[in-house]
Amino acid sequence: MKSVKSISVLGSTGSIGTQTLQIAEEFPEQFKVVGLTAGRNLDLLVRQIQTHNPEIVALADASLLPELKSRLNDNSPNESQTKLPQLTGGIEGLNTVAGWDKTDLVVTGIVGCAGLLPTLSAIRAGKDLALANKETLIAAGPVVLPELKKSGSRLLPADSEHSAIFQCLQGTPWADNARLSTGIPTPGLRRIQLTASGGAFRDWSTKDLEQATVKDATSHPNWSMGKKITVDSATLMNKGLEVIEAHYLFGLEYEHIEIVIHPQSIIHSMIELADSSVLAQLGWPDMKLPILYCMSWPRRLHTPWERLDLTKIEKLTFKSPDTEKYPCMQLAYSAGRIGGTMPAVLNAANEEAVDQFLKEKIQFIEIPKMIERACEIHKRDLNIKPNLDEILEVDFWAREIIREVVKKNS
Numbered sequence: 001m002k003s004v005k006s007i008s009v010l011g012s013t014g015s016i017g018t019q020t021l022q023i024a025e026e027f028p029e030q031f032k033v034v035g036l037t038a039g040r041n042l043d044l045l046v047r048q049i050q051t052h053n054p055e056i057v058a059l060a061d062a063s064l065l066p067e068l069k070s071r072l073n074d075n076s077p078n079e080s081q082t083k084l085p086q087l088t089g090g091i092e093g094l095n096t097v098a099g100w101d102k103t104d105l106v107v108t109g110i111v112g113c114a115g116l117l118p119t120l121s122a123i124r125a126g127k128d129l130a131l132a133n134k135e136t137l138i139a140a141g142p143v144v145l146p147e148l149k150k151s152g153s154r155l156l157p158a159d160s161e162h163s164a165i166f167q168c169l170q171g172t173p174w175a176d177n178a179r180l181s182t183g184i185p186t187p188g189l190r191r192i193q194l195t196a197s198g199g200a201f202r203d204w205s206t207k208d209l210e211q212a213t214v215k216d217a218t219s220h221p222n223w224s225m226g227k228k229i230t231v232d233s234a235t236l237m238n239k240g241l242e243v244i245e246a247h248y249l250f251g252l253e254y255e256h257i258e259i260v261i262h263p264q265s266i267i268h269s270m271i272e273l274a275d276s277s278v279l280a281q282l283g284w285p286d287m288k289l290p291i292l293y294c295m296s297w298p299r300r301l302h303t304p305w306e307r308l309d310l311t312k313i314e315k316l317t318f319k320s321p322d323t324e325k326y327p328c329m330q331l332a333y334s335a336g337r338i339g340g341t342m343p344a345v346l347n348a349a350n351e352e353a354v355d356q357f358l359k360e361k362i363q364f365i366e367i368p369k370m371i372e373r374a375c376e377i378h379k380r381d382l383n384i385k386p387n388l389d390e391i392l393e394v395d396f397w398a399r400e401i402i403r404e405v406v407k408k409n410s
Contacts, residue, residue: 007295008035008054008103008127010094010118013044015226016109016132016158019288021048023295026303031295035097036085037110037118040064046071054085058097060114062089094118099125105295107158108133111228112351113344113395116140120388123153130294132158134241139344139395141248143388155249156294161194161242162249163290164268164281169250172273191272192252194242195262196321197222197285199233202263206325212364214357222265222285231354235367236321240332241350244343247336254337259329261319266308283308327368335375340384341394342375348398349374356406374401 007024011017017038024031033052038045039060049057049072059065065087072084088096098106098118106122107130108115115133120140122129124147131137136144137155148155157163172188200219201209217234218227225233232238239259246257260270265285272278283289284306292301323330328350335346353370356362362370378398383390 003029004032005030005295006032006034006102006104007107008037008097008100008105008122009033009107009109010037010098010115010122010133011039011109011111012036012048013038013041014109014111015229016107016287016291018044020107020109020130020291020295021052023288023292024052027301030301034102035100037094037097042068042071046075049085050075055102056086056088056097056100058087058093059089060091060094062093065089091117095121098122099127101125103127105130105156107291107294108136111226113139113348113392116392120144120147123147123151126151126153128154128156130158130291131155132291134159134245135347137245137248138241139347140388140391141244141343142340142386143391145248156297157245157249158291158294159242160285160287160290161269162246163293164195165192165246165250165271167281167293168269168271168279188274189250189252189271190256190274190276192246192250192257193260193270193272193278194239194246194257195260195265195267195269195318196236196239197233197265198261198263198321199236199238200230201234201325202261206322209325209365210363214360217357217364221263225287227358228351228354231357231367232350234364235328236326237328237332237350237367237371239321240329241347243332244336254333259321261321262316264313264316266310266313266316282310328371331368331371331375338379338382340382341386341391342378342382344386344391344394345374345378345398346371348395349402352399352402356402361406361410370402370405373405374398377401 009017009020024033034055036048036054037058069087095118098121106127108119109132113135116135119133119136157166200217218230220230220233243257267280267282270278270280321329335342349371353367357364357367
């Protein structure tokens with residue numbers, strides 16, 4: 001087995017990307033960073049390049065390439081840097097990094113459908129992926145699964161819930177490497193239980209949500225995440241999207257995928273097997289653990305990180321989610337069951353509605369109303385077997401619908 005695994009990070013300046021690079025720094029004998037892509041945070045990107053000395057770097061906005069090159073030339077290289085990385089930009093540049101020939105594993109940390117095309121490029125190049133970009137399967141599952149079967153790429157879930165399920169399934173008949181993420185029903189698996197913290201408003205009443213502010217919705221009690229995913233946690237849309245993702249990853253029908261509120265965020269998800277045994281994966285609420293497992297899989301690395309001491313927690317509690325308080329959850333189940341282009345519309349409408357909320361153009365309680373409106377309109381144009389272009393078209397359409405409704409209401 002290759003001793004050092006070569007890693008490319010899509011979205012290196014985001015939350016997933018920065019934590020991935022922290023792990024690479026902690027385990028330099030295990031991981032070498034060969035490729036990076038980023039958005040507009042050049043200050044952080046320059047520091048990452050100086051630290052990790054990648055072979056290739058891509059910027060989503062190609063117009064920033066001259067500035068990046070200038071900054072790199074102005075900074076003295078580290079002793080380990082013999083030359084500057086190859087610089088590229090735009091969607092073609094992102095795709096080039098995703099399929100870079102020396103890469104063993106691609107970590108997909110780009111938020112939203114912006115990460116879909118680079119992720120597909122990595123799959124088509126036969127790369128294994130640490131999947132933190134939910135949209136890959138939620139919006140484009142019907143396209144992605146056939147590509148995985150064709151290329152032999154393997155999706156390793158990097159978010160905490162699906163990583164927990166993946167970890168629990170090791171040692172079951174499903175853990176055949178060739179069956180990873182092909183949507184084939186998992187032998188012996190009866191039910192999945194996705195745990196949810198309940199988000200920023202888990203202790204709020206439904207009535208109080210009418211007064212929720214952006215600051216309220218982006219203050220998560222357990223996890224440190226970006227603003228968009230933190231709002232998704234507050235609406236529980238993140239969990240609804242994870243239900244759709246779990247359907248594609250593990251092959252279970254929606255009635256066998258449940259959501260459970262678990263405020264302590266210590267149990268990251270559970271599986272129920274055919275004989276009624278329940279397996280759970282536990283750990284502190286820290287995204288570095290599932291990311292590390294993706295990076296090191298099928299091995300486990302010894303870490304100096306704090307051990308989980310259940311005596312410090314004292315109790316673990318669980319309850320069913322309130323469907324009135326969290327309408328986004330049911331919208332996701334409905335879209336998943338309809339299938340075709342509906343999950344893509346759900347996802348895009350949610351992204352745009354959350355963005356409008358973060359810009360303070362709509363109220364928090366309007367987010368699910370906007371999403372439901374887009375899904376209802378789309379029913380007349382539903383496409384059950386879409387191709388990639390059709391998925392991207394409905395993604396664009398759903399965003400436009402939300403913007404039009406917001407503009408009309410304002």
